[in-house]
Amino acid sequence: MEMIKVEDLAFEYIRRNEEGDVESINRAIDGVSLDVKKGDFIAIIGANGSGKSTLAKHINAILYPSEGTVWVNGMNTLKEENLWEIRRSAGMVFQNPDNQIIATVVEEDVGFGPENLGVPTDEIWERVEKSLKAVGMLEYRNQSPNKLSGGQKQRVAIAGIMAMKPECIVLDEPTAMLDPDGRKEVISTVRLLNQHEKITVLLITHHMDEVINADKVFVMEHGKIVMQGSPREIFSRIPEIKKYRLDVPQVTELAYELRNAGVDIPEGILSADELVQALENLGA
Amino acid sequence: MIRDITIGQYYPVDSILHRMDPRLKLNGTLLFIISIFLFDTFYGYIAITMFMISIIKLSKVPFKFILRGLKAIVVILIFTMTFNLFLTQGDILIRLGFLKITKQGLHSSIFMGLRLSYLILGSSLMTFTTTPNQLTDGLERLLWPLRRIKVPVHEIAMMMSIALRFIPILLEETDKIMKAQMARGADFESGGVVKRAKGLVPLLVPLFVSAFRRANDLAMAMEARCYRGGEGRTKMKPLHYSRRDMVAYIILLSYFALVIIISIYEKYLPYFSL
Incomplete structure (x- = not known):
């Protein structure tokens, strides 16, 4: 069964002047369809203003479609009675780590979601402990969030979502404000949750090296999905990626140039090890 | 200047007072404030002072740190004390040109000063021992009944x-x-x-x-x-009164009763006045 199903989705930001007349319409999403299977690790990439964050907010029912339909776990996001169940089953992690932590103590913040759901006290404690352990932040449970690094704060935010026992996590550029170490921390945590807890992950980013391990990658531009496929397929189409104002990981680009120069190596190389292997095979 | 204001800060040590239920501490502070404003007799204030000193001892917050809270109100304190001292009518003790100090003025000046300081000390003691959460x-929880009136x-x-x-x-x-x-x-x-x-x-x-x-x-x-x-x-951390809190409530109420009794029967005690 599909975790997320998006059909012909369109969303318009409408600007009105003081009289309430429509001043301009910005079609942020324009005819997007996609399916995400349970347990998948999906990445959506795109330059600024490509509509990827707007798409993410539809999956958590923060925004509603202007046209088309979004189903999360079989529930239509337009139906009011589904709202809270959708938000529970598709948790969302935002970009700014400071602006999504509510409590002044780490464990209380993780408990915020279950409290809202009306979970009994004993079970909240169990869930908090389990979620903090899953993201490797258990030893910081009594600390103030202000004392944590950016990467740690994002892990706390992820734990806060995990405590609501979601089937799916949507991460909206969770690493955009982090340093390289923090980025690695967050991405490996997310991957771990995907593999061990079988959580469906929808990662929205513009860092190309974060999508290498995804099951499927969607590239967005001007509100449309312009490319889709496995990371290997996407990365073997380098000129196209560049056209969409996206960076390509260094190794991939080097391999691509080598191939163009006539070196006989496979297409879509994703890591340094792979390139070394390919070049060694060449010598053999 | 801002650094001097210790009111509202939390002082992290482990004491009986720190472990008490916040509702108890809120009610206790309220009762304490009522007691310092209701009575202005000498024996009454001995009881109030003793009570406050023992609470400060129990809280394990250094006395010097608590006193720092008074710095913030030093100006207000001086103003009220001077005005009370010189502008109260009554039996004249000393005359300094056009200024005069009366017996009643001296009395109310001292008690006003004490009241203000005790008010700050008592309420900051609550925040020292209670986390903001x-x-x-x-x-x-205490205001919960007010939901009825929206x-x-x-x-x-x-x-x-x-x-x-x-x-x-x-x-x-x-x-x-x-x-x-x-x-x-x-x-x-x-x-x-x-x-x-x-x-x-x-x-x-x-x-x-x-x-x-x-x-x-x-x-x-x-x-x-x-x-x-x-x-x-x-609630992840719901509030529960423990037996200790109940004992504390009893102590608190007996303190309040004591202050009331003293103020009623003071006239039978040896007379003391400034």
Whole structure:
């Protein structure tokens, strides 16, 4: 069964002047369809203003479609009675780590979601402990969030979502404000949750090296999905990626140039090890 | 100056007082404040002072640290004491030109000074021993009946705890904006009051803009985590009175009864007056 199903989705930001007349319409999403299977690790990439964050907010029912339909776990996001169940089953992690932590103590913040759901006290404690352990932040449970690094704060935010026992996590550029170490921390945590807890992950980013391990990658531009496929397929189409104002990981680009120069190596190389292997095979 | 204000700070040590239920501490502070304003007799104040000293001892907060809280009200203290001293009518003790000190003036000046200091000491003792979170939890529970008359108790408590969470973040941000504006040639230090106040505009405008943006983000994050007000919410750390709290309530009430008894029967005690 599909975790997320998006059909012909369109969303318009409408600007009105003081009289309430429509001043301009910005079609942020324009005819997007996609399916995400349970347990998948999906990445959506795109330059600024490509509509990827707007798409993410539809999956958590923060925004509603202007046209088309979004189903999360079989529930239509337009139906009011589904709202809270959708938000529970598709948790969302935002970009700014400071602006999504509510409590002044780490464990209380993780408990915020279950409290809202009306979970009994004993079970909240169990869930908090389990979620903090899953993201490797258990030893910081009594600390103030202000004392944590950016990467740690994002892990706390992820734990806060995990405590609501979601089937799916949507991460909206969770690493955009982090340093390289923090980025690695967050991405490996997310991957771990995907593999061990079988959580469906929808990662929205513009860092190309974060999508290498995804099951499927969607590239967005001007509100449309312009490319889709496995990371290997996407990365073997380098000129196209560049056209969409996206960076390509260094190794991939080097391999691509080598191939163009006539070196006989496979297409879509994703890591340094792979390139070394390919070049060694060449010598053999 | 801002650093001198110790009121509202939490002093992290482990004491009996720190472990008590916040509702008890809130009620206790209220009762204590009532007791210092209701009575102005000599024997009554001996009892009040003894009670306060024993509470301070129990709290394990250093006395010097508690006294620092008085620094913030030193000006108010001097003003009220001087006015009470010179402007009260009654039996004249000393005459200094057109100023006169009366017996009643001396009495009310001393008691006013004591009252104000005890008020600050007593209430800051509560915040020293209670974390902001416990305080808001306690307040929420104590004010809960007011929901009947449509007071948004849960919302107020939630706003208080969010404000507490964002104070350090906004302070840091103020610092950052200040430095950024100084790098662009803004001057926050020289000039008179008007010029300085005007100088704050380039600091406050970006600060407000960013605070609103944060509020917007936070509201979205809270909704994404299924927050929908206080209805149907459970608590991770619900408040429970322990036996210790009950004993403390009994002590508190007997203290209050003692002060009342003293003030009623004072006329039978050996007379003492200033």
